[in-house]
Amino acid sequence: MANDLDRILPLQPGGSMPPLFCVHAVSGSAYSYVQLAQQLGPDQPVYGFEAPGFDNDRAPVPSVTALADEYTAILREFQPGGDYRLFGWSLGGLVAFEMAKRLAAAGAPAKALIMVDSGLPVEMPLPPEREILRRFIRDMMGLSDETPPEVEAIFGDLPRHVAPETAFEAVITAGILPEEIDAALLAGQYGVFRALLEGFYSIDVTGPYGGPAVHIMAERSPAEEMRWSRVIPGIREHTLPRTTHHSIMTGDNLMTLTGIVQGVLVGTNEDARHVVHQV
Numbered sequence: 001m002a003n004d005l006d007r008i009l010p011l012q013p014g015g016s017m018p019p020l021f022c023v024h025a026v027s028g029s030a031y032s033y034v035q036l037a038q039q040l041g042p043d044q045p046v047y048g049f050e051a052p053g054f055d056n057d058r059a060p061v062p063s064v065t066a067l068a069d070e071y072t073a074i075l076r077e078f079q080p081g082g083d084y085r086l087f088g089w090s091l092g093g094l095v096a097f098e099m100a101k102r103l104a105a106a107g108a109p110a111k112a113l114i115m116v117d118s119g120l121p122v123e124m125p126l127p128p129e130r131e132i133l134r135r136f137i138r139d140m141m142g143l144s145d146e147t148p149p150e151v152e153a154i155f156g157d158l159p160r161h162v163a164p165e166t167a168f169e170a171v172i173t174a175g176i177l178p179e180e181i182d183a184a185l186l187a188g189q190y191g192v193f194r195a196l197l198e199g200f201y202s203i204d205v206t207g208p209y210g211g212p213a214v215h216i217m218a219e220r221s222p223a224e225e226m227r228w229s230r231v232i233p234g235i236r237e238h239t240l241p242r243t244t245h246h247s248i249m250t251g252d253n254l255m256t257l258t259g260i261v262q263g264v265l266v267g268t269n270e271d272a273r274h275v276v277h278q279v
Contacts, residue, residue, distance in 0.1 A: 003070075003073050003074045004052075004070070004074060004222065005077065005079045007050055007051075007052070007070075007071065007074055007076060008021070008047050008048070008049060008074060008077055008078055009030050009047065009048045009049075009050055009258055010045075010047055010076075010138045010178040011030065011033055011034055011046040011047060011048050011111075012019050012038065012040070012042070012044065012045060012046040013045055013046075013047070014042055014043075014101070015041075015042055015044050015045045016240065017043055017044045017045065017265065018044035018085060018111070018265075019044075019046065019047055019079070019085065019088055020040070020044065020045070020046050020085045020086075020087050020261075020265065021047050021048075021049065021075060021084065021085065021087065021089070022037075022047065022048045022087045022088065022089075022092065022135065022203035023048075023049045023071065023086065023088040023092035023093075023095045023096045023099070023134065024048065024049055024051050024054070024091075024092050024095075025088075025089050025090035025091050025092045026090060026091040026193055026196045026200070027054075027139060027192070027193060028050060028051030028053065028192035028193065028196060029050060029051075029054055029055075030048025030049060030050045030188070031048075032089060032249060033046065033048050033087075034166060035249075035250070035254055036087075036249070036257075036258060036261070038218075039254065039255065039258040040258060040261065040262065042073065043100065044265070045197060047061075047078075049071055049074075049092075049095075049183040051067070051192050051196060052067075052070075052090070052162075052192075053188075053191060053192045053195065054084045054189070054192045058195070060191050060192045060194075060195030060197040061195060061199070062096060062194075062195040062199050062202070063195070063199050063202070063203075064091075064092070064094060064095055064199040064200065064202075064203045065098060065180060065203060066178055067095055067098075067199065068095055068098030068099050068101075068102060069102065069103065071095065071099055071104040071156055072099045072103060072106075075099070075103075076103075076106070076108065077185055078266055079208060082108045083111060083191055083275065084103055084108065084109075084110045084111060085110065085111050085112040085114075085265060086099055086100055086110050086112065086113050086114065087114045087115075087116075087261070088114075088115055088116070088118065089115075089116040089117060089118070089198055089248075090116070090117060090118060090119075090245065091114030091118070091199075091200055092116075092118070093116060093117075093118025093215070094115075094118055094119070094120075094121065094203075094205070096114075096115060097113060097115065097205075097213075097228075097232075100113045100209060100211055100213070101150075101209055103209070104209070104211055109211050110211055110212075110214070110265050111213060112211075112213075112214070112265065113209075113212065113213040113214070114211055114214050114216070114261055114264055115213070115214070115215045115228070116215075116216045116217075116248060116249070116257065117216070117217050117221050117226070117245050117248055118215065118226065118228075119200075119225045119226055120191075120205060120225065120226055120227060120228055120230065120231070121200050121201065121203055121204070122142045122204060123202060123203065124201055125201070126197070126198055126201050128161060129158040129160070129161050129162055129163075129164070130155060130158050130159065130160050130161070130162050130167070131160075132193075132194055132197060133155070133158075133162065133164060133167045134155045135166075135197070136152055136193050136194070136265070137154075137155075137171060137176075137177075138151065138187075138244070139193065140177060140186075140189075141176070141177070142165070142246050143246060144218075144220070144221070144244040144245040144246050144247075150174060150176050151176065152184075153174070154167070154170045154174055154176075155167070155250055158170070158229065164186075164187065164190055165183070165187070168183040168186045168187060168190075169183060171186065171234070172186075188271035190245070198206035199243045205231055206231065207230065207231025207232065208231050208232065208233055209231060209232045210233070210234065212231075212234070213228070213235045213236070214232070214235065214237075214238070214260070214264050215228050215230045215237045215238070216238045216239075216240060216248070216257055216260055217235070217237065217238065217239045217240070218239075218240060218244050218245050218247070218248040219239050219240060219242060219243050220242075220243060220245075221245050222243065223239075228265040238260060240253055240256055240257065
């Protein structure tokens with residue numbers, strides 16, 4: 001079967017620079033990279049990977065290794081000449097890392113691997129359905145680990161193994177999400193979110209990876225969960241002050257992050273070091 005090239009979306013297809021390929025986070029959507037693509041400028045092509053099941057008829061894939069296999073094959077068909085530059089925020093960084101390992105094994109190593117606030121997973125059971133649903137709604141609201149009172153009011157009294165439909169009805173009734181989001185939309189996106197979270201919980205990363213890599217971390221994220229130096233000995237790490245997992249990709253923080261990315265893409269990040277803490 002031919003590769004599903006529709007998984008690659010053009011976020012900013014123009015420009016003369018080698019393209020940057022951005023891998024979706026746990027939502028499955030490439031939309032979170034639209035602002036990054038705009039800030040990188042008109043000469044930097046940017047493409048985004050979207051997950052199976054997100055805005056398409058495919059079943060969600062609950063395996064990071066299977067996604068990395070598929071995306072690597074798609075990438076090599078889309079751009080057979082090599083010169084690959086990979087980017088991923090959150091879960092996207094983990095998938096991009098696995099893709100970089102496959103590219104290196106195939107003799108087409110990535111020129112750059114840029115991860116943003118990506119956790120290094122350890123294989124463990126999924127949390128109860130209520131906790132997955134709580135995380136999903138927080139993610140839909142653009143929040144990190146904090147649970148606002150209006151969300152806690154919904155989930156505090158729900159059973160641990162609540163049916164998703166029951167939780168979605170409560171969320172819609174409470175009116176904490178935009179009006180255009182209904183229970184059917186939540187159900188579809190939750191299927192992708194849950195599958196991707198399952199993929200994160202079911203992979204035990206091994207290394208090492210010897211290619212060039214950069215990790216940009218949020219100051220308020222748990223650094224002990226992101227020790228990529230265990231499997232990427234030469235990784236360069238930055239921490240952006242006063243940022244959370246979600247705010248690192250917005251506003252002035254995104255401008256700072258973009259400066260680091262631009263530095264990496266042109267072969268140096270010296271110009272960006274004065275605005276971050278070097279780890």
